[in-house]
Amino acid sequence: MTPIAWRSSRVGVASVASVRTSVALPAMGTFRSRLVLAGTAVLAAACTSAPDTPIVTTMAPRPTTTTEATTATPSVTEPEPPTTVSTPPTTAPVDGLALVWEEVHSGFAQPVFVAGYPAGDGVDVSADALVVVDQPGRLWLVDGDDPEVLLDLRDEVRFGGEQGLLGLAFAPDFPADPRLFVDYVDRTGATRIVEFQIASGGRTVQKGTARTVLGIDQPASNHNGGMIAFGPDGYLWIGMGDGGGADDRFGNGQDPHTLLGAMLRIDVSRDAPDPYGIPPDNPYVGGGGAPEVFATGLRNPWRWSFDGADLWIGDVGQNEVEEVDVLRGAPARGGVDLGWPVWEGDRCFAGPCDDPSPFVFPVVTYGHDEGCSITGGSVYRGAEIPALDGHYFFADFCSGIVRSIAPDGVVHDWTDRVGPIEGVTSFGVDNAGELYVTLIDGRIMRLRRG
Secondary structure, eight states: OOOOOOSSEEEOOOGGGGTTTTTOOOOOOOOOOOOOOOTTOTTTTTTOOOSSSSSOOOBOOSOOOOOOOOOOOOOOOOOOOSEEEEEEOOOOSSSOOOOOEEEEEEOOOEEEEEEEEEOOOBSSOOTTTTEETTTTTEEEEEEESSSEEEEEOOBBBBBBBBEEEEEEEEEETTTTTEEEEEEEEBSSOOOOEEEEEEBSSSSOOOEEEEEEHHHEEEESSOOOOOOOEEEETEEEEEOOOOOOSSSTTTTTTTTTTTTEEEEEEEHHHHHHHHSSSTTTSSSTTTTTEEEEEEEEESOOOOOOEEEEEEEEEEEEOOEEEEEEETTTTGOOOOTTTTTTTTTTEEEOOOOOOOOTTTBBSEEEEETTTTSSSSSEEOOOOOSOOOTTTTTTEEEEEOOEEEEOOOOOEEEEEHHHHHHOTTTEEEEOTTTTOOOEETTTOOOOOEEEOO
């Protein structure tokens, strides 16, 4: 893909403390145009495409019932802007640091996530082994020069555009609990969270052990989210887009009764009820919303990650704004409203926007003069580049800009030194905390000192 030329930066930085009584989790976004790279369908992370003919939006049976949502037609009001500070990213090196992207593997179909394969007793893989999520429907174990198939779900997965195999999470006490969970779009177009058992030794997933944990119908083919991860609380977190199309046409962003447009949190521990339990401190356990919902107001949380108890999310923008959001101490911050579709990033979208106090705003934004689709993002915790400890890295899928947010909030632009690197579909870290990216052209790259 030919990169979009990026111009002078304008990055909005909103203090978490400035959001009054709310705390930080993301507001969401997605880009409207269909992107095509080398004749392939558009990547799930990157863009919004025109929706398929809608299917009926229903939700999988849940452990408890919920009440109906009330709806109101929003009016567009010129906003009092949230408290933000706009600063350009610094171009000064961090202690004169030079960085490079090193290719470590290639030849995958369309990789959308990479992570360290958890080590432990009884696992016959090396400590630096990786697992790669390939969007057409395969998980790969990379342990040496020749990747091997860990799990093949191509017969179950609908692949194309933003659909496919999208996410992976190992049980938090793996390998004592030898389970992994995947997020994929099935042949009907619905999101499906499925559990599998891993055989002794760790190199074989027992496909016959598949157990569907959760299914969520999707009214369109885009905005599927797809990232899943276990939080520091031991619960499984699931990022769901607003159902697709554009402009939140299905009305999910501000509706806590739907599992779309929300960050979900469920209990899939071995002693949880079947198919899953509800954490007792989820905000709608007592009613007022779906009990699985942890936060509302999302549009398409394509890639997000935990750094300790902090949750970082790269949210793909619609018309104007790409954004990074952070929820400090995430497990204690249930019930926040991340703004969509009232707000797109820190700009009024559908309104009313006269009172920003109920919403949580992004910590960093950039406009579509610099890119079109944010790819978040991981915090660097490796030992090879200690000057970057605590930096959260993100990129733009289209323009290839690469930036990091330092622990002091300063935004550093690395594009001239390591990029631009187009087609970044995801970031990930290995077991040592070193940083990787996956590229739509099939490569896996590692960040190294130059």
